[in-house]
Amino acid sequence: MKFIKKSYVAFILLIMYAPVAILMVYSFNDSKLPIWKGFTLRWYEEIFKDYSIQQAFSNTILVAVVSSIIATIIGTFAAIGIERMTGWKKSLVMNVTYIPLLSSEIVTGVSLMLLFGALGMTPGISTLILSHITFSIPYVILSIMPKLKQLNYNIYEAALDLGAKPSYAFRKVILPEILPGVLAGLFIAFTLSIDDFIISFFNTGPGVDTLSIKVFSMTRKGVAPTINAISTIMFGTIIIILITTNIMASKKQKKINKSNKSL
């Protein structure tokens, strides 16, 4: 039974990661076609020559960084505020929050495009950022809300009772408690921004490409291996970051365990 369970998990992970693996493999393939012709690093060298790919990469990162940070700030305050709301106001705000989450990306994308059109905004980086903030905030709110529910509100009142100003009490007492949720929200917002195609597709302007839009424009003729190369770099980077933070966290945990034992 245990073997069946483990095999099942392995099977699902295999399916989830198979395309990731094949793209990584092809980024080292000495051919433009998806047939293995031997190892090369030339697609990685190509990145340094291809200005349009560099541009798409920097746009993707710029939009992801700016939108996820703003979404996290607005979303964190929103979650705290919503948690304190009651009755119909709370359910109204929550239902509006669920709209972008449940509604298809295409409706979100089109409706935002129409809004920017109505406001007379030229589509480009700014409309991209605004649209990404919009679809990210609900994810941030939803990842913080459970932490707030667990939070014992008395600790905030205790801080005030001990003479802390509200802003100080927030920073020293509430924020550390909900921080895991905030960071998860930031991570999810950043990831979704990088991954997004549909909403970006409707809200970008001519000449402003992100990586996903670049991929889209190549799908008919075949995606250039440089895209695979730059995607591999991004994926590799996040893996390295996650592994190092994990190691650091477990080392810290070990230290805490040790000092607990000596007590």
Place this chain on the structure above:
Amino acid sequence: MDKKRLALPYVIWASIFVVVPVLIIVYYSFFDKGIFTLQGYKQVLNPRYLGNIMDSIGIAFISTVICLVLAYPLAMILSSKEMSAKGIILLLVILPMWMNSLLRTYAWGYLLQDTGVVNSLLSSMGLPTMQFLYKKSAIVFGNVYNFFPFMVLPIYNVLCKIDKNVIEASYDLGADKFTTFKRIILPLSMPGVITGIVMVFMPALTTFLVSRLLGGGKTTLLGDLIEQQFNKTGDWAFGSALSVILMIIILITLVFMSKKDSFDKGGGLF
């Protein structure tokens, strides 16, 4: 200080970027260059488009069912082991998104093509090769692949929250494993299942490009239809009407879900 006011920036933001756009779409669905028309909605009833819509519903339905059938056992396995920390599960499910979903869907094209990796594996095991691509089943596969995490996470979360004592109580009262699953675990996990169904069905219904990437563009789905109205034919009234209909479906779902407290009872995404 009134903590509710902290939500004010968000409320303003959501009004401008969520509520107003919905109203604009409603407006465009009724007005063509300022003139009132029901043409957009009439178009929906055009048998050709109705066919596309039915295709989309069918594909989305099958994709959702497959997701559910695959995700429920996975969520059960993951939630049963205490050792697999919650953060790692979330990470493993989200991590592939760091490689663009469009690119990954495209990569399935490599893997599933007639001379691709999957067929090479099949023939090396002495099994007959198959044509995977350019069929409706390929679109279903793409949907299942892309939206699977949105089914696993809510079910996993709701299963983690079930009190172990409640399950023991069921055994204690004479229910065997199957009966306990049927009468206790399954009903208690329904909020997560409902969230999962909604979060897979809606995007699967309106996805576009998957059909183009894996289905060979032979099947036009709801998402492709909407995209065409705005980017090619310029029939905004029709495109908006389709969006409004989707919106109404979403609103009905929302009312249904908040009645059932799906999100509050632990069926949330995280």
Place this chain on the structure above:
Amino acid sequence: MKETKQQTEPIINLVNISKTFDDGAQILKDINMYIRRNEFLTLLGPSGCGKTTLLRIIGGFEEASSGEVLFEGSNIAKLPPYKRRINTVFQKYALFPHMTVGENIAFGLQIKKVDQKTIDEKVAQMLELVNLKGFQDRRIESLSGGQQQRIAIARAVVNEPEVLLLDEPLGALDLKLRKGMQMELKKIQQKLGITFIYVTHDQEEALTMSDTIAVMNEGRVQQIGTPVDIYNEPKNAFVADFIGESNILQATMIKDYLVSFHGVDFVCVDTGFGENVAVDVVIRPEDIRIVKEEEGMLKGTVESVTFKGVHYEMMVKSNNYTWAVHSTAMAPVGAKVGMVLTPEDIHIMKRG
């Protein structure tokens, strides 16, 4: 204590039960005991003593690392919980949140495929038994803690188990509710004639309700006996200390009927310890009589006095030992007093 029921043959026999968890912690060490039919047995001990684990082994939720659980003579150690004629009342109620009160109580009967009419009747009966008549259609979340506790009892008892396991069932209730429920539980047990195995860390609760108490510590049963025996004749210092307040002193058994501590020889009623053997002596605070200094067997100074309602609690220092004394008469702080002990009140225990 009156014995109203026949408490004869054992229904459950625990033979050499040991339990070691995966992390290497040995939580139960070679437990041997039996539970007689229709008795109210309490497993009493501090948290971490293994009492809940022992209960879970009897219920089938945990498997013993070694040993046998004999139920009416046959080993049920490998039997899953749903095949045992034993039911459990869980500490945090563990009611099914998606079912009504009635559906919760009916659950076990439905599993046994009892017909609906009988189920309805029994559910109504049970609700009456636990004083919640007419609560069938209530939702679980609309009930108070005390009401949920009653439903949990009804849900278990309706199956007419041979043995009912109760894991600190009153732990989450406030003091007043607790006292009331203690009486009710005892009544239910006597009325239905079911064997109760009750886990608690509250010694007062154990003394009030039980026919038999098994005091546990560090994975071992320290003493089994009636509440009176356990209170009056604690076997060792742990039991004496855990059950009620005690003065525990090191002493020397000079010979049968004579013990010496604090430089004084005392006549006692115990025999069989040998001659000049180191022992522990237990003296309950309420057994010490305060007299004038010159009339006392021991002399001391009152260090503190606390009014406790029925009596005064005094701390009396004598020979570098601080005695706890309960008395209706009060001596002021600083007073020199004498203390008198009668032979029956001096309990001798083997040194641990």
